[in-house]
Each structure stands twice: as C-alpha cells, then as structure tokens.
Amino acid sequence: MIKKDLLRKLPKIDELLKEDIVKDSLKDTMRTLVIDSLRASIDQYREYILEDEIQDFKKEDILSRFQEILETKKEPNLKGVINAVGVVIHTNLGRSILPEEAVKNVIEVTQNYNNLEYDLKKGERGSRYSHIEELIKKVTGAEAALVVNNNAAAVMLVLNTLCKDKEAIVSRGQLVEIGGSFRVPDVMVFSGAELVEVGTTNRTHLYDYENNINENTGVLLKVHTSNFKILGFTDDVPLEELVALGKEKSIPVIEDIGSGSLIDFSKYNFTYEPTVQESIKKGVDVVTFSGDKMLGGPQVGIIVGKKEFVDKMKKNQLTRALRIDxxxxxxxxxxxxxxxxxxxxxxxIPTLHMMLSSKDEHKKRAYKLKRKLKNKVGDFNFVVGEDYSMVGGGSMPIERIPTYVIKVKSNKYKPEELEVKLRKNKIPIIVRVANDEVIMDVRTMFDRDFDMVAETFAGL
Known part of the structure; x- marks a missing residue:
C-alpha cells in the first residue's frame, strides 16, 4: 500500500470517539486527556507512514497505542521511584524520605482547614512560625528560630538582614559550590553583602580575619565544607576563636553548617560532623542548615541563634517571599x-536508619530479596555481595558505609540495556552499573519494594 493510501486510511478523532474502548476511557478520564491521547496515537502512525516504518496498520493498532499513551498521560510527572543506587541522601531522587509521623501530619493539614496563622488560645491571627519555633529551640538550644524554603535562602536572608551594604569576611577555602551550580559567593552577592575573602585555599589563620576587620565589617562568616575535604597541609580557625574575636569586635559570627547534623555521628563510627547544638553552645550568633539532608526532613532552611538577630530577620520583607507553607x-x-x-x-527517621543500620541487617535483607527474585525469574543470575553505600546530598563525601548488594548478570541484556529497562519501568527502579554488572543496594531500598522488583524482573 502506498503512502497516500495509508495516510487516507488514518481515522478521524470523531470516528475513534465512537469506539467502545474510548467510551470506557471517558467514564473516568478527562475528555481533554482522551482526545490528546487519540491525537498523539494518530500522529505517531502518521510519522511511521512518512518514515516508511510500516506497510499497513489496523484501527485496533491505533486504539492500542492510544491506551498506552493515555495511561502514561494519567501518571504524574513527579512520581515515586525505587532507589537501588545506594546513595542515602540522593539529591536527584528527592533527598530524604519523610518519617511516618511527618507524612501523617502533612495528610492531616492538607485534607482539612488548619490553624496555620490562627492562634487557637487567643482566637485571633497568629504566626505560622509559632508552630515550630519552640520545638526547634528545644532541640538545638538556641534562643530563637526561623524557617525558610531552603538553606541558600536562609544564608541569603541572614546576610541581607545583618550585612547588607557591608562586608562579610569568609575564608577562601570555604567558598563552596553546592548542587545545581549554586555558589556561596553568588548567594552573598544577591544578599547585598560584599564578600571579603581571607586566607588561602588550604590555610586560614585568625589574623587573616583580624587584619581585614574595619568599620564596614558586617559579619564574620564560617561555611562548613560538607561536600568536600581538603587534606594535608591545612589549617582553619577554631570556631571558639572566631566567636571570641566577634565578641571582642562586636561583630556577629554566622555559621552555615549546611547539612544540618543534629546528632553526633562520630558516636556511630562515622566521620565527625559539627552539630547545630555544638555551634550554639560555642556562642555562634546565627547558625543556618538544611532540613532535607542529615536532618532527614523536608526541604527547608533553618535559622537558629540569638533572639536579637533572628527577630530582625522575621521583620525583613524577604522573609515573606521565602516562607514555607x-x-x-x-x-x-x-x-x-x-x-x-x-x-x-x-x-x-529513614535517612538516619539507612545510614546507621548494621551491615548484618542488610545482609539478611539482600538474601530475602534474592529469594524473591529466584522464585520468579529464570533468565538472570543474582549474586549477593559486599559493597559500600554513600551518604550523598553533599554530606560526608569520603564516608563509605559497608553494605550488601545484589549483582545482576543477564545473557539477554547488556548491563546498560537492563539499566534503561528498569529505569523506564512503571515504577522506576534506579540502579547503578559497575564492572559489567547491574548493582542493587538494599540499604536504600525498602522491604515493600522487593515484590515490585521481583515482578519487574519476571516481566523482562
């Protein structure tokens, strides 16, 4: 059949709307989505014809493709995936998983009206920040707290409030770049603060700060380099010394901890990371940190510190633009x-449990998953082996967490092909490929994922 005849054979949308399959779809799907899917199916077959990819087709072929397209359109673009990569705080996969109580709270306030800005005791307008400030103060030991939409916003708000049109002194070795090419110097520029770099990349001394203090100095800024480490011939100013200098010169000391550790991970045989509580005890005036990294919660930027400074930030007009919902x-x-x-x-808290749970626990889970896979799959070879997970999220860059993984080999698919098929599954399974094998790390998987993974392999 020639192209012209095939093109004429393509059905009209009005014609397809009379088909039972389409009528059934209209019962529980918006008409707009149905028509868009019909049009997309027809267009796809038109393309096949023009590119000589088909010699003939039936109406049923177009309707079948319509159903596939419609199902895809009905799915949300932002969807849940199975993280089998072994990176606990995976920035590309949404960072931290919320704990159960947090999820319950979200459902409660979204399904009902709530007291977001209403004081139930006084019967009058209240502040949204009152719901969380006392809790943050109790956990961190700070005098006051404020929450904005992410840590970059927190740093910008602090600097804009305390250092606009003034100088912020920071060590050259702390001018980090975080995910998405966001750089501390750029954030400082938008805040209105003038950056003054002191010291060198690997060594900064107290006199570097002292020698650069003048009448226009607004703050002394310390940035925790959580996403990289400089090793070897290095030196940095202890926080206590910087705080003492700030008090002597009546200049606020700001610390951006970034990853937001609220527990001492060195107690669990991890690399030491400074905690928010320690910084507050050492007298830092304002500390900023993320909520969706080591803390294990939602994406926020948390500001804690001396009441006199936090109160100024609450009155800053930027706060409204950066507020959380x-x-x-x-x-x-x-x-x-x-x-x-x-x-x-x-x-x-899932993030903490994934990081701190024992290697032996995940060995048992790896064999549990292997049994499920063996029961349903015959075309693949599954081997349980030892490996390492990573913390991720720009935190603890050199920390490796011993874990157990399942290594997958197949005569049917190359590792790269299998990775694509798993990634494009209805519920995407994100794996890594190394040494000519597909690797699934059970540390970042939930037990509830295992049946879906086994069913997916059974269908390949």
Whole structure:
C-alpha cells in the first residue's frame, strides 16, 4: 500500500470517539486527556507512514497505542521511584524520605482547614512560625528560630538582614559550590553583602580575619565544607576563636553548617560532623542548615541563634517571599519531634536508619530479596555481595558505609540495556552499573519494594 493510501486510511478523532474502548476511557478520564491521547496515537502512525516504518496498520493498532499513551498521560510527572543506587541522601531522587509521623501530619493539614496563622488560645491571627519555633529551640538550644524554603535562602536572608551594604569576611577555602551550580559567593552577592575573602585555599589563620576587620565589617562568616575535604597541609580557625574575636569586635559570627547534623555521628563510627547544638553552645550568633539532608526532613532552611538577630530577620520583607507553607511546616514538625529522643530519631527517621543500620541487617535483607527474585525469574543470575553505600546530598563525601548488594548478570541484556529497562519501568527502579554488572543496594531500598522488583524482573 502506498503512502497516500495509508495516510487516507488514518481515522478521524470523531470516528475513534465512537469506539467502545474510548467510551470506557471517558467514564473516568478527562475528555481533554482522551482526545490528546487519540491525537498523539494518530500522529505517531502518521510519522511511521512518512518514515516508511510500516506497510499497513489496523484501527485496533491505533486504539492500542492510544491506551498506552493515555495511561502514561494519567501518571504524574513527579512520581515515586525505587532507589537501588545506594546513595542515602540522593539529591536527584528527592533527598530524604519523610518519617511516618511527618507524612501523617502533612495528610492531616492538607485534607482539612488548619490553624496555620490562627492562634487557637487567643482566637485571633497568629504566626505560622509559632508552630515550630519552640520545638526547634528545644532541640538545638538556641534562643530563637526561623524557617525558610531552603538553606541558600536562609544564608541569603541572614546576610541581607545583618550585612547588607557591608562586608562579610569568609575564608577562601570555604567558598563552596553546592548542587545545581549554586555558589556561596553568588548567594552573598544577591544578599547585598560584599564578600571579603581571607586566607588561602588550604590555610586560614585568625589574623587573616583580624587584619581585614574595619568599620564596614558586617559579619564574620564560617561555611562548613560538607561536600568536600581538603587534606594535608591545612589549617582553619577554631570556631571558639572566631566567636571570641566577634565578641571582642562586636561583630556577629554566622555559621552555615549546611547539612544540618543534629546528632553526633562520630558516636556511630562515622566521620565527625559539627552539630547545630555544638555551634550554639560555642556562642555562634546565627547558625543556618538544611532540613532535607542529615536532618532527614523536608526541604527547608533553618535559622537558629540569638533572639536579637533572628527577630530582625522575621521583620525583613524577604522573609515573606521565602516562607514555607503548611505542608512543609507539618512535615518539619513531624520530623523534629523525633529529635527529642535520639534513639527514636535513629530508629524512625529513614535517612538516619539507612545510614546507621548494621551491615548484618542488610545482609539478611539482600538474601530475602534474592529469594524473591529466584522464585520468579529464570533468565538472570543474582549474586549477593559486599559493597559500600554513600551518604550523598553533599554530606560526608569520603564516608563509605559497608553494605550488601545484589549483582545482576543477564545473557539477554547488556548491563546498560537492563539499566534503561528498569529505569523506564512503571515504577522506576534506579540502579547503578559497575564492572559489567547491574548493582542493587538494599540499604536504600525498602522491604515493600522487593515484590515490585521481583515482578519487574519476571516481566523482562
């Protein structure tokens, strides 16, 4: 059949709307989506014809493709995936998983009206920040707290409030770049603060700060380099010395901890990371940190510190532009409450549990998954082996967590082909490829994922 005849054979949308399959779809799907899917199916077959990819087709072929397209259109673009990569705080995969209590809180406030800005005791307008400030103060030991939409915003708000049109002194070795090409110097420029770099990349001394202080100095800024390490011939100014200098010169000391550790990970045989509580005890005036990294909650930037400074930030007009909504507040409260008891936090906050759970626990889970795979799959070879997970999220860059993985080999697919098929699954399974094998790390998988993974392999 020639192209012209095939093109004439393509059905009209009005004609397809009379088909039973389409009528059934219209019962529970918006008409716009149905028509868009019909049009996309027809267009795809038109392209096949013009590119000589088909010699003939039936109406049923177009309807079948229509159903596939419609199902895809009905799915959300932002969807859940199975993280089998072994990176706990995976920036590309949404960073931290919310704990159960946080999820319950979000559902409660989104399904009902709520007291977001209403004081139930006084019966009058209230502040959204009152729902979380006391809890943050109790956990961190700070005098005051404020929450904005991410840590870059927190740093910008602090500098804009305390250092606009003034100089912020920071060590050259702390001018980091975080994910998405966002750089501390750029954030400082937008805040209105003037950056003054002191010291060298690997060594900064107290006199480097002292020699650059003048009448226009607004703050002394310390940035924790959580996403890289400089090793060897290095020197940095201890926080206590910087705080003492700030007090002597009446200049606020700001620390951006970034990853937001609220527990001492060195107690669990991890590399030491400074905690928010320690910084507050050492007298830092303002500390900023993220909510969706080591803290294990939603994406927020948390500002804690001396009341006189935080109160100024609350009055800054930027605060309204950077404020968080009811869902984030609910999620943050549900997460922070666990930190009232560290044992509960380690047990029930998924990020902490994934990081700190024992290697032996994941060995048992790896064999559990292997049994499920063996029961359903015959075309693949599954081997349980030892490997390492990573913390991720720009935190603890040199930390490797011993874990167990399942290594997959197949005569049917090359590793790269199998990775694509798993990634394009209805529920995407994100794996890594190394040494000519597909590797699935059970540390970042949930037990609830195992059946889906086994069914997916069975269908390949």
């Amino acid at each position: 009811k869902m984030i507040l609910a999620a943050l409260e549900g997460t922070m409450k666990y930190y009232l008891d560290e044992k509960e936090a380690v047990k029930k």
